[in-house]
Amino acid sequence: MNLFTLLGSRFPVRVQVRGSRIWAALVIVFCSSLLVAQRGALPGDPLPGLTPVEFEEFRLGLDDFLEVETTEEGLGPAFNGTSCAVCHSVPAVGGTGAIAEVRAASRGPRGEFVALDPSGESLFHLFSVPSHSCQPVIPAAATIIARRVPIPLFGAGLVEAIPDETLLALEDPVDRNRDGISGRAAIVTDAATGERRVGRFGWKAQHATLLSFGADAYRNEMGITNDVFPQEMAVGISPDRMRICDRLPEPEDIRDPRTGRRGIDNFASFMKLLAPLGRGSVDDTVRVGEQVFAAIGCAACHTPAIETGPSGNPLFHHQMVPLFSDLLLHDVGTGDGIQQSAGAPEEIRTPALWGLRFRRPLQRRRADLLVRSWSGTPAACALAHLIECP
Numbered sequence: 001m002n003l004f005t006l007l008g009s010r011f012p013v014r015v016q017v018r019g020s021r022i023w024a025a026l027v028i029v030f031c032s033s034l035l036v037a038q039r040g041a042l043p044g045d046p047l048p049g050l051t052p053v054e055f056e057e058f059r060l061g062l063d064d065f066l067e068v069e070t071t072e073e074g075l076g077p078a079f080n081g082t083s084c085a086v087c088h089s090v091p092a093v094g095g096t097g098a099i100a101e102v103r104a105a106s107r108g109p110r111g112e113f114v115a116l117d118p119s120g121e122s123l124f125h126l127f128s129v130p131s132h133s134c135q136p137v138i139p140a141a142a143t144i145i146a147r148r149v150p151i152p153l154f155g156a157g158l159v160e161a162i163p164d165e166t167l168l169a170l171e172d173p174v175d176r177n178r179d180g181i182s183g184r185a186a187i188v189t190d191a192a193t194g195e196r197r198v199g200r201f202g203w204k205a206q207h208a209t210l211l212s213f214g215a216d217a218y219r220n221e222m223g224i225t226n227d228v229f230p231q232e233m234a235v236g237i238s239p240d241r242m243r244i245c246d247r248l249p250e251p252e253d254i255r256d257p258r259t260g261r262r263g264i265d266n267f268a269s270f271m272k273l274l275a276p277l278g279r280g281s282v283d284d285t286v287r288v289g290e291q292v293f294a295a296i297g298c299a300a301c302h303t304p305a306i307e308t309g310p311s312g313n314p315l316f317h318h319q320m321v322p323l324f325s326d327l328l329l330h331d332v333g334t335g336d337g338i339q340q341s342a343g344a345p346e347e348i349r350t351p352a353l354w355g356l357r358f359r360r361p362l363q364r365r366r367a368d369l370l371v372r373s374w375s376g377t378p379a380a381c382a383l384a385h386l387i388e389c390p
Ligand code: HEC
Pocket: 080, 081, 082, 083, 084, 085, 086, 087, 088, 099, 100, 101, 148, 149, 150, 151, 152, 153, 156, 200, 201, 202, 203, 204, 210, 213, 214, 217, 218, 221, 222, 267, 271
């Protein structure tokens, strides 16, 4: 239990007058930093030591991350969830969740990846808004079905603050050091800035920044177009049909006149300032395990810690990030068959292992209830209790 739960509310209540709101935030930042100093951040807490301005950004971000969107706000036509938090909430808001998204493709004569859509897109949305005439349906030709569980976002701002050069220095694409392990950095074009960057977020390390990932998620998971991803996306749905299903002008994510911020700015702030999960208690058994982990080579990919670069913000300036990942793409024989961004069908980014004790479900390819024949049907819809069913 922390101060906010003691007060009966997890986060400061919105006070009408601006000045008192800032004071309330100040008092809470001060008290919470005292608590954090005593016992470490709790799941879902912001990084300790935020300025009042950062705390306000975190809170605005949390609000938007929790907000359940409607068709009036741009939800759909096709979507996987109605809020970010619907998939990112275990063990606290920002965590993982039980809804697995589905990607599908087929294999060519030499076993190579062949997209089912000329766009190269492989995401098949689980749901659509009424009248459901823009519901993507996985064609019978699909021979690859990949399910992906959500990745928790705790500590994501620290991961973002790791310099590209550090990851490039870790890569060893052709196993030059002959330790039997090859891994490569995912070179991606950042959708928000157009820069060539080292991807680090997502199962295929498909994004380098939280702004771009959040914008991609807003469009791909919820169907809300934005400045970074301004076009609706639904595999197999023609632009003409899309116009009938979705009458709102793009982009749907517009600046809030009160704050001047877009939804995608708020998501990025929330994720950036979300604290990593602390480590469980470390006893002798844990210490022995850690030695074995290093001795048998797990740490070769699950790099115990990586340092962030220089930053004007002390929260991110040369901090050690104990994430247990090199954030590189590897072929460990579990590839999901999907070609995406820089990630080849057989490659997966080493998942971070911090906070693993809270990960439910653990496997990326969980036997999911929403199987191919069900996706988008009334049964799947009712099962997910997400939206009015056809
Ligand atoms: C339908 C469930 C679902 C919804 C809704 C959803 N996500 Fe996710 N999230 C996922 C899945 C699944 C992944 C892994 C995707 C992949 O790599 O292909 C993921 C991964 C991420 C990552 C990468 C984290 C990392 O460290 O690699 C970020 C960032 C993220 N989501 C942010 C968001 C934001 C912001 C929203 C709301 C706009 C959102 N997500 C909505 C399921 C969801």
